[in-house]
Amino acid sequence: xxFGKGCHLHLIDGSAFIFRAYHALPPLTRKSDGLPIGAVxxxxxxxxxxxxxxxxxxxxxxxxxIFDKGxxxxxxxxxxxxxxxxEAMPEDLRPQMPLTxxxxxxxxxxxxxxxxxxxxxxxATLSVQARxxxxxxxxxxxxxxxxxxxxxxxxxxxAMKNRRIDRDxxxxxxxxxxxxxxxxxxxxxxxxxxxxxxxxxxxxxxxxLINEYGTLEELLNRAGEIKQPKRRETLIEHRAQIxxxxxxxxxxxxxxxxxxxxxxxxxxxxxxxxxxxxxxMEFRTLSKRIADQLGAEAPEIVEPDAPSAPAxxxxxxxxxxxxxxxxxxxxxxxxxxxxxRARGYVAVDTETTGLDEMRADLVGVSLCVEAGxxxxxxxxxxxxEEGQLFGSDExxxxxxxxxxxxxxxxxxxxDPSVMKIGQNMKYDAKMLKRYGIDIAPIDDTMLMSYxxxxxxxxxxxxxxxxRYLGHNPIPIKSLLGGGKSxxxxxxxxxxxxxxxxSEDADITLRxxxxxxxxxxxxxxxxxxxxxxxxxxxVLAQMxxxxxxxxxDTLSRMSNAFAQKMAGLEAEIHELAGRSFNVGSxxxxxxxxxxxxxxxGGKKGKTGAYAxxxxxxEELATxxxxxxxxxxxxxxxxxxxxxTDALQDHINPETGRVHTSYLQTGxxxxxxxSSDPNLQNIPIRSEEGRRIREAFVAEEGKTLIALDxxxxxxxxxAHIAGIDTLKQAFKDGHDIHAMTAxxxxxxxxxxxTPDIRxxxxxxxxxxxxxxxGFGLARNLRIPRGEAQGFIDRYFERxxxxxxxxxxxxEFAKSHGYVETLFGRKIHTPEIAAKGPRAGFAKRAAINAPxxxxxxxIIRRAMIRMPEAIAGLPAKMxxxxxxxxxxxxxxxxxxxxxxxxxxxxESAAEPAVKIDVKLIVDAGQGANWAEAH
DNA sequence: CCTGTCACG
DNA sequence: GACGTACGTGACAGGG
Numbered sequence: 001x002x003f004g005k006g007c008h009l010h011l012i013d014g015s016a017f018i019f020r021a022y023h024a025l026p027p028l029t030r031k032s033d034g035l036p037i038g039a040v041x042x043x044x045x046x047x048x049x050x051x052x053x054x055x056x057x058x059x060x061x062x063x064x065x066i067f068d069k070g071x072x073x074x075x076x077x078x079x080x081x082x083x084x085x086x087e088a089m090p091e092d093l094r095p096q097m098p099l100t101x102x103x104x105x106x107x108x109x110x111x112x113x114x115x116x117x118x119x120x121x122x123x124a125t126l127s128v129q130a131r132x133x134x135x136x137x138x139x140x141x142x143x144x145x146x147x148x149x150x151x152x153x154x155x156x157x158x159a160m161k162n163r164r165i166d167r168d169x170x171x172x173x174x175x176x177x178x179x180x181x182x183x184x185x186x187x188x189x190x191x192x193x194x195x196x197x198x199x200x201x202x203x204x205x206x207x208x209l210i211n212e213y214g215t216l217e218e219l220l221n222r223a224g225e226i227k228q229p230k231r232r233e234t235l236i237e238h239r240a241q242i243x244x245x246x247x248x249x250x251x252x253x254x255x256x257x258x259x260x261x262x263x264x265x266x267x268x269x270x271x272x273x274x275x276x277x278x279x280x281m282e283f284r285t286l287s288k289r290i291a292d293q294l295g296a297e298a299p300e301i302v303e304p305d306a307p308s309a310p311a312x313x314x315x316x317x318x319x320x321x322x323x324x325x326x327x328x329x330x331x332x333x334x335x336x337x338x339x340x341r342a343r344g345y346v347a348v349d350t351e352t353t354g355l356d357e358m359r360a361d362l363v364g365v366s367l368c369v370e371a372g373x374x375x376x377x378x379x380x381x382x383x384x385e386e387g388q389l390f391g392s393d394e395x396x397x398x399x400x401x402x403x404x405x406x407x408x409x410x411x412x413x414x415d416p417s418v419m420k421i422g423q424n425m426k427y428d429a430k431m432l433k434r435y436g437i438d439i440a441p442i443d444d445t446m447l448m449s450y451x452x453x454x455x456x457x458x459x460x461x462x463x464x465x466x467r468y469l470g471h472n473p474i475p476i477k478s479l480l481g482g483g484k485s486x487x488x489x490x491x492x493x494x495x496x497x498x499x500x501x502s503e504d505a506d507i508t509l510r511x512x513x514x515x516x517x518x519x520x521x522x523x524x525x526x527x528x529x530x531x532x533x534x535x536x537x538v539l540a541q542m543x544x545x546x547x548x549x550x551x552d553t554l555s556r557m558s559n560a561f562a563q564k565m566a567g568l569e570a571e572i573h574e575l576a577g578r579s580f581n582v583g584s585x586x587x588x589x590x591x592x593x594x595x596x597x598x599x600g601g602k603k604g605k606t607g608a609y610a611x612x613x614x615x616x617e618e619l620a621t622x623x624x625x626x627x628x629x630x631x632x633x634x635x636x637x638x639x640x641x642x643t644d645a646l647q648d649h650i651n652p653e654t655g656r657v658h659t660s661y662l663q664t665g666x667x668x669x670x671x672x673s674s675d676p677n678l679q680n681i682p683i684r685s686e687e688g689r690r691i692r693e694a695f696v697a698e699e700g701k702t703l704i705a706l707d708x709x710x711x712x713x714x715x716x717a718h719i720a721g722i723d724t725l726k727q728a729f730k731d732g733h734d735i736h737a738m739t740a741x742x743x744x745x746x747x748x749x750x751x752t753p754d755i756r757x758x759x760x761x762x763x764x765x766x767x768x769x770x771x772g773f774g775l776a777r778n779l780r781i782p783r784g785e786a787q788g789f790i791d792r793y794f795e796r797x798x799x800x801x802x803x804x805x806x807x808x809e810f811a812k813s814h815g816y817v818e819t820l821f822g823r824k825i826h827t828p829e830i831a832a833k834g835p836r837a838g839f840a841k842r843a844a845i846n847a848p849x850x851x852x853x854x855x856i857i858r859r860a861m862i863r864m865p866e867a868i869a870g871l872p873a874k875m876x877x878x879x880x881x882x883x884x885x886x887x888x889x890x891x892x893x894x895x896x897x898x899x900x901x902x903x904e905s906a907a908e909p910a911v912k913i914d915v916k917l918i919v920d921a922g923q924g925a926n927w928a929e930a931h
Numbered sequence: 932c933c934t935g936t937c938a939c940g
Numbered sequence: 941g942a943c944g945t946a947c948g949t950g951a952c953a954g955g956g
Contacts (some may be wrong), residue, residue, distance in 0.1 A: 021936085584954055585935060606955095614935065637937055641951055666948055670940085677950045680939035688938075712940090765946060774946025835944050848948040850940090854948095880940045880948085 003062060005134035010060035011123045014067040014111075017046050017159075018100050022093050026517040030282050036092035038790035040099045041283055041521070046136055047107050048286060050159065055579035058138070062130075062264040066122045067106045068567040069113040073121075077797045082248060083193050099281070106277035108776055110172075110259075117255050120145055124251035127154050129261055134751075137162075144173060145193075148181040148251060176208025183216035186246035197245050198238050201228065216246060244573035258649050259452035271296040285778030293813070316510065317473050317630070324502035325375040326494060328398040330408060333377060337412045339369045345419040346412070347374075347509035348439070350428045351501050353488040356675070357430040358544070358658045363401070363490045366407065371513065376501040378494045379405055388658060406435055413439045421445065423508045425463045426663070430540045443537065445508055448515035450664040451528040455816065455826035459664045465507045473507055474500045491879050527823045530661065530910075531855055534862045538875075539671075541865065546656030547886070549677070549877045551647055553694040558643040561635045568632040576626040585611045591625075614777075638682060642691045649676045659876070668847050669823050669854035670880055679879045683931065695927035702892050704873075705922045705930040706899055707882035710735055711853045712767050714915040718849060719820070720803035721914075726797075729915045736760040743792045762793055766800055767849055769842025804845050811844040815885055820911045823861075836854065853881060856917070860906035867902045871895050884927065896921045 001008070027043040028038035047065075054060060075082045081318050089097075114122055123139055127149045130137045137152065139146050142158040142774035148169045150156055156165040163169075170178045174185075187206035189197020201209075201594040203750035209231075220239055226232040253471030271294045278287040279299035284397035291298035327333050332911025340346035342593050347368040354360035361380060368374035380837065381396040400408075413420060414437065421545070422428050425444040432439050457463055479492045481498055490498070492811040519525045573579045576595070580587045589609025593601030598619060601609045613630060620627035649657045656675065673679040681695070682688025696705045715736055728738040737751045740759030746752075758779060765775045772787035779786060794801045806828070825847040831838035857878065864875050864883070873895040887895045902921045924930040 125937080129936085581954080583952095586954075606934070608935085610935085633936075637952080640953075641938065645951075662949095665950090668948060670948060672949055673939095674950060677939085680937090680950065682938060768947040769945095771945050773944075779944070837949095838945055841944065843948085850948065853940095 001061065001262070001265055003130065003133050003135055003264075006134070007061045007130070007135035007261075008059070009124055009130040009135055009137045009261065009264065010054075010063040011067040011137065011139045011141075012050070012197060013111075013119060013143060013146070014065045014104070014113075015119055016141050016143060017043055018093075018097070020504075021046060022060060022096075024520075026520045027092060028517055028521065032282060036096060037099075039093055040281060041286075043100045044103050044107075044278065044281070044283060045287055047103065047109070048290065050537055051107065051109075054177050054266075060138070062135075062261060063266050064110040064126070064264045065353070066119040067101065067111070067113040068119045069115050069117070073116055073118055074252070075118075078247060079244055081194050086194075088367070098135055102277060104279075106274045107270070108267045108273070110264045112206060112257075112259065112779050114255060114257070116555060117252065119504075121252040121255045122257070124149055124253045125255045125257060126261065126264075126780060128253045129665070130154075133261065136259075140646065145185075145190075145249060145251070147173065148178050148185075148249075149385055150178040165544060174203060176210055179442045180210050180215070183210045184244055185221075185241050185249040186216055186869050188888070189245055190249070193248070195245050195248050196238075196241050198234050198242050200234055215435075216242070216555045226757065243813070269294075273429070274389050275299050275326070289687050289815075308921075309428070316513075319372075319503065319506070320373070322372040322503070322504070322506055324498055326398075326498045327375045327377040328400065330400060333373075333400060333405065334409050336367050336375055338375055340367065340412055341415070343369045344417065344513075345369075345421060347421040347505045347512065348428060349504045349508060350423060351376075351497065352431055352487045354803060357427055357434075358546075358654070360431065361490070362435055363488075364432060364501060365405070366501035368502065368506040368509040372506060374502035374506040374509075376498040377405055377409075378497060380490050380494065380547050381494050382490050399496070402435075402621050403435070406437065406597060408750075413437050416441060419443055421508055421512045423464075423504070423511070426536050426540050426543075426661075429536065431545060433544065438523065440537075441511060442533070442536065443796065444517075444533065445511040445515060446664055447532040447536070448519060448528055451524040451532055451823075452515060452522055452826065453826060454669070455667045456828060458926055461504065461507060461511075464511055469507060469510055471507070473503055476500070478619065510719065522824070524822065524824060525929045527821065527871075531669070531736070531821060531823065531858050531862075535663060538865060539663065542875055542877065543658050543660055543888075544859075545874050545876055546651065546654055546658035548655060548696050548698055550694045550696050551650055553696075554643045554691075557691065557694070558639055558647075561639040561643060565635045565639070567634055568628050568635070572628045572632065574624060575628065582629060583636060585609075588629060592619070596623075596625070604900070634685065634687065638688055638691065642682065642688075643694075644689075646676060646694070660876070666854075667825055667843075669819065669825070670859070672852075673878075678877055681927070686698050689928055691887075692928035692931065693926045696884050696929040697925055699890055700887050701923065702889050702923050703927055703930040704885040704887055704892060704896055704899070705927070706883055706885075706896065707879075708853070708857070708903065709918040709920050709931075711856065711881050711917060712849050713763055714917060715820075715849050715913070716767060716800070716803075717854045718914045719852070720797075720799045721801045722797055726915050736763060739763055739793075742796045744790065759788065762789055765790075767846060768856065769804065769845035771838075772844070778791040807845050807848065808841050811840075817847050819845050819848050819855050820913075821852065823851050823855055825851055855904070856906045857881060857883070859910075860903040863902050863906070864899065867898050871898065873899075880931075884930070892923055896923070 018039055020038035025038040025042045027036060028041055029035060032038045045708055054257035101111050112122060114301060123146060127137045131152050131154055134737055137154040139149065139156045140159050141156060146156060150165065150170050151167050158165065164710060167177055170181060174181050176184050184203060184206040187197045187198050188203045209219055223232060223235040248278050264699060273294060274285060276299060279301050282301050284301050288298045313651045327336060342503060347700060349366045350362060351364040352360040352362055363380045364376055364378045366376040378399045379402045379909045381399060383394045383396055412418060419441055420439055420442045424446045429439050430587055446459045449464055449671050457467065462473055465471050479496055480486050519528050569582055572582055576591045580591055586608045588611050589601065592598050593609050600871065604610050616626040616630050647656065651658055659673045660675050661676040662672040662674060682691050683922060714729055717729060736759045737748055737756050740746060740751060741748050743759065744755055759777050761775060770790055772790055775790060776783040807817055811827040811830045816824045818824055827840055827844045829836050830844060832840060871890060871891050871894060873885050875883060875885050877884040885895060885899060900919045900921060905911050905919045923929045
């Protein structure tokens with residue numbers, strides 16, 4: 001195609017791309033040989049993103065990436081100090097420069113440079129040629145030196161901010177239009193390029209003067225007329241320097257090019273060339289992404305867990321060759337502490353007698369400062385051979401005393417200039433806190449893995465070690481045994497303990513070295529630093545506070561449940577005609593469908609009849625027995641899971657229940673609670689709700705519950721941009737009634753509870769990635785009817801359908817979805833075939849909504865301790881959209897006000913949500929009252 | 932150890 | 941055209 005009218009030339013400032021890529025990424029190296037590769041990686045990513053974005057009316061017909069060549073140009077001949085203050089190119093960038101040229105060629109984009117000229121001059125020349133040929137030009141750069149070229153079909157595009165700069169944009173920046181930009185620059189000078197200009201005159205003054213006198217020449221000729229004496233003298237005195245400056249900033253539009261515009265025509269990349277280049281660079285993610293898009297097979301790249309060393313640590317020894325030391329004297333410990341201080345970071349792991357940090361005792365500490373070089377400090381190992389009934393309580397010889405070790409190590413662990421690295425640091429932090437150590441600052445490999453790989457795999461150390469280091473750690477079972485005969489870590493022989501504990505610290509350090517640069521490369525640094533890491537001390541505090549649970553209340557309820565269950569059991573046996581285990585679904589199924597001859601029994605994959613609540617409920621309309629079983633099951637659940645089990649979780653020392661929050665448990669960013677799970681305490685049934693009466697405030701204190709009202713629907717309204725929903729929230733309307741009114745054409749004043757209930761189910765369904773089947777089951781209506789509701793819903797809210805389609809498309813092309821705060825949730829199953837694809841699709845639709853809500857409450861929690869620091873209040877529990885506090889009676893109102901404000905504004909300033917977040921508050925002597 | 936069931940948001 | 945489906949969790953009991 002001959003370049004002419006209707007053509008659109010894109011000129012990419014290659015150097016700008018490279019430097020941006022270089023500074024935006026950590027110093028990545030190629031795994032196989034340690035070649036610095038970060039800038040090339042960033043460059044390729046930018047190029048790829050650029051190519052991807054080339055759709056629509058602004059798509060180019062011609063394109064070139066223009067590079068600088070050499071450092072000596074004609075400007076140095078004019079002025080030997082030109083760009084003389086530039087720092088030398090970083091050592092690790094230099095070898096990457098030729099690779100960026102190869103990258104450009106691999107993408108099949110014209111790659112041009114010219115000895116003795118700057119890229120800017122070539123860009124100027126090409127722009128002028130294109131403009132004269134009647135075409136459009138977009139210069140992809142934010143370099144202000146290029147602004148003089150704008151106009152007459154030439155625009156600039158700041159790729160980073162995705163902002164187009166036209167003549168008005170230039171005027172905004174320089175106070176003059178493009179044709180006078182060089183005049184302003186000549187006066188103002190440029191410290192970056194070492195263009196002198198006129199001393200004391202900046203862009204503002206320069207623009208003022210140029211606008212007054214028209215041109216630089218006119219200004220210099222009539223400089224004597226200037227009223228301000230200082231300016232007048234400067235201009236007269238430095239006239240030569242100003243004129244030189246103008247020649248320096250003036251771009252050369254007549255560089256001798258050995259190619260023409262027609263040579264720059266846009267071409268599709270050749271998959272083989274591009275993919276083999278990416279493979280050579282060992283860019284795994286990008287290769288895969290591009291291969292998927294081109295419909296080609298991604299070439300194989302050596303796995304990171306292959307024999308080669310992890311990035312940045314080419315000298316890391318194999319685990320087999322690692323040296324693990326036992327530290328048995330204060331001198332040895334001091335030497336390790338010095339090593340850690342010298343490094344500025346140290347991996348730390350604590351060994352204890354159990355998994356409950358509130359009750360376990362510290363047994364030892366391991367440290368690692370360098371891959372393959374770690375130590376273990378045994379502190380409380382006891383004598384006692386295997387098989388011996390009672391171990392002696394004598395401490396094994398050769399251990400530093402606990403007190404001495406703590407006093408030596410405390411300054412290191414609390415030193416703000418030494419980073420402490422751990423796997424699941426919350427555990428170690430809580431443990432150490434009980435020994436008077438506030439460990440900080442911390443990095444956590446488990447949380448890094450979560451920020452990077454949520455949805456891909458779990459984040460336990462064993463899994464991470466195998467996956468990223470290709471090494472299976474020593475199983476703890478091999479030291480402790482299993483089952484009843486399991487021993488605690490203090491009974492493990494010190495030599496074994498040294499191997500195990502040192503290895504854990506070693507693995508942690510190696511994982512850290514791998515994950516740290518990845519955070520940056522994957523753009524999840526801020527997720528990790530703002531949403532994950534700062535939550536650790538907050539959760540640790542909450543868990544250590546615990547919540548007071550009244551044993552007597554639970555015990556009384558247990559007895560009452562037991563009595564009722566016994567009555568029901570007798571009734572059930574009577575109805576069945578024989579006694580059987582009501583708690584056995586298998587036996588129940590046989591009774592119902594074989595012995596009693598009820599029709600419609602369905603067997604699951606195990607061959608047993610299904611007896612779920614939904615099935616029993618259907619049967620209950622006709623039969624008495626299933627109805628009784630349902631009652632029995634409810635009581636059984638409440639008793640075994642709550643009234644009985646909770647009592648066992650009351651810590652004898654504190655009289656409180658201390659849950660443990662798992663920060664990486666849910667893929668979406670939600671927390672999970674365990675041991676016990678305090679996020680599923682009953683509330684929906686009246687009988688179950690009473691269990692909350694056992695969760696009480698201390699004497700003289702009150703429990704406060706604050707929960708976000710409809711947070712997920714509000715987020716949906718924002719993300720999908722549904723104006724009707726936004727307005728309804730703004731007006732404080734009943735959102736389910738409003739939805740019902742919209743889709744069922746019922747005026748609000750005629751709303752019935754049943755119609756509203758249906759709309760509510762649809763609203764929730766939407767959040768979950770609605771299906772006709774799911775809604776039908778939930779509402780117990782025919783599938784066709786449910787589908788009709790959904791169809792009307794989408795008709796009424798087309799934006800929701802669009803959101804769903806866009807989200808699934810995004811998941812398919814990227815392999816992940818994102819929350820408003822940049823949390824990535826990977827969706828590897830999205831490409832699956834069959835029913836798994838359906839699961840993955842709905843999960844992908846739900847994840848940004850649920851995840852954004854999770855991010856918001858996390859932000860509130862992170863800010864909360866400081867906000868309530870002056871109040872006699874403690875944050876105790878989080879239940880996804882609710883926070884529970886315990887506060888002195890007299891400060892209840894104040895605490896509600898403060899906490900509510902933090903929660904309602906938690907998204908800000910990072911994200912502005914179109915719908916206001918509303919927090920409801922309740923208070924009382926127990927959780928039932930407070931909610 | 933896995934499955935079914937059921938408690939929560 | 942059939943198939944199987946609401947999203948995210950954890951604990952408990954039964955049964956192999």
